[in-house]
Amino acid sequence: MTAAYDARRVVSRRARVAALRRRVPRETRWAVGLVLGGVVLTALVAAFPAQMPLDALMLPLLLGSLVLGPRTLPWFVIALMLLLTVSLAVQESIDARAVGSVSIQFAMGFVVLLTSFRRSRLGVANMLGESMLVDLRDRILNQGGVPSLPAGWQVETALRSAGGTPFAGDFVVATRPEGTRRLEVVVVDVSGKGEQAGTRALLLSGAFGGLLGALPPDRFLPAANAYLLQQDWEEGFATAVHLSLDLDTGAYAVRTAGHPPAVVRAAGSGRWSVLASDGPVLGLIDEAVFNASTGHLQTGDALLLYTDGMVEEPRRDIELGIDRMLGEAESLLRGDFRGAADRLVAALGARDDDSAMVVVNRR
Missing domain, CATH: 3.60.40.10 (PPM-type phosphatase domain)
Incomplete structure (x- = not known):
């Protein structure tokens, strides 16, 4: 009886997870995961300023530009820029190198937003949307x-x-x-x-x-x-x-x-x-x-x-x-x-x- 009850609990848990995935769009899950990753990186930068560079937040920014669409990406970029500001504020000493790194990342965020707006006008808002063009090319070349x-x-x-x-x-x-x-x-x-x-x-x-x-x-x-x-x-x-x-x-x-x-x-x-x-x-x-x-x-x-x-x-x-x-x-x-x-x-x-x-x- 205990084994059967445990099996039913596992099946029920899996069903709840599957239902949650259906209710929450994949893009939202990506955005939440990337923001959490940014929070972790910000904490590491604050805890280990000598070992973790401020440039670490460029990694979730790059990933977000590839997988997030035009509705989600602006909010994600704003969230990352806030985390970047927090990372800079907790630094014990702010030198010219840190300011330059932050400036470059703000500029990268601006470029990512411009690229996203341009892609959305073309109907291929992220990397996944580009698969449409690849499929079109392959079908025609065939x-x-x-x-x-x-x-x-x-x-x-x-x-x-x-x-x-x-x-x-x-x-x-x-x-x-x-x-x-x-x-x-x-x-x-x-x-x-x-x-x-x-x-x-x-x-x-x-x-x-x-x-x-x-x-x-x-x-x-x-x-x-x-x-x-x-x-x-x-x-x-x-x-x-x-x-x-x-x-x-x-x-x-x-x-x-x-x-x-x-x-x-x-x-x-x-x-x-x-x-x-x-x-x-x-x-x-x-x-x-x-x-x-x-x-x-x-x-x-x-x-x-x-x-x-x-x-x-x-x-x-x-x-x-x-x-x-x-x-x-x-x-x-x-x-x-x-x-x-x-x-x-x-x-x-x-x-x-x-x-x-x-x-x-x-x-």
Whole structure:
């Protein structure tokens, strides 16, 4: 009986704790815990002034800036500043170093508040809110993944940003429209550099992904062009190359919009050739026309789609860059296309520009 009674007491205690956690928001629990931590640090500073520096209160301030939202953070910062004032008041002697330390911490608290207000306007008030942006980025970048293909086809993609971050002005979208035996791939280079190009690329990759799977191949680039014109961005143009591939016959159509041309390798001759297709840059001309270059991929043939970061160099004609890329492809991909996209980007990708590569091979 005693054991059963003790077990019921444990279960009841756990239920009360769980109910309390449900009633008290997690952010409030964080704030209370951090304030208590600040009180403990203040007591240690008062008790051991020689061993505990005044800078110790910067630790809960840093943690609070990461986990607390805009409603709680101002009160938390005020509480810490009061504790800091108490810590300074109990010092036996106040020298210039102590005053400087306190001044820096007050300035840090002010910066934390400004950052919190700015994040709250963006809807990402703390570190946990930033996970929304990370999830958005991952979901959109996953559109560049190659869907499952029938036996005999190998498609690889590689992307490297100039800044080394997952955000880039170049992106790839690949899809197999439902009810068809086609593979649709588009490689896009968004105008601009840095964060602005990266955010526009995130938006466009989602929009282009929807258009690519919903429209016939000959209507995709006109629809993408119309979409960009509607955005009315100050620097809102982009270049693109679009491949529509029949996975049964190997027939393909390539259309470009102000983009470097695709290149194809014929297994019989072993030679690479440039596909002649043309069209204006997306987002500049209304009702633009995009001409297609067509052909068939036979067994052993390969096709490359890429961005200008693979072939452009300062003060050098782009044709020379394409010749250099084809020479490197002939050397690197001789008889083995596994890891082809990554190898080409590693060998040829520009250090100061985003680079993207898609390799299609019929094995």
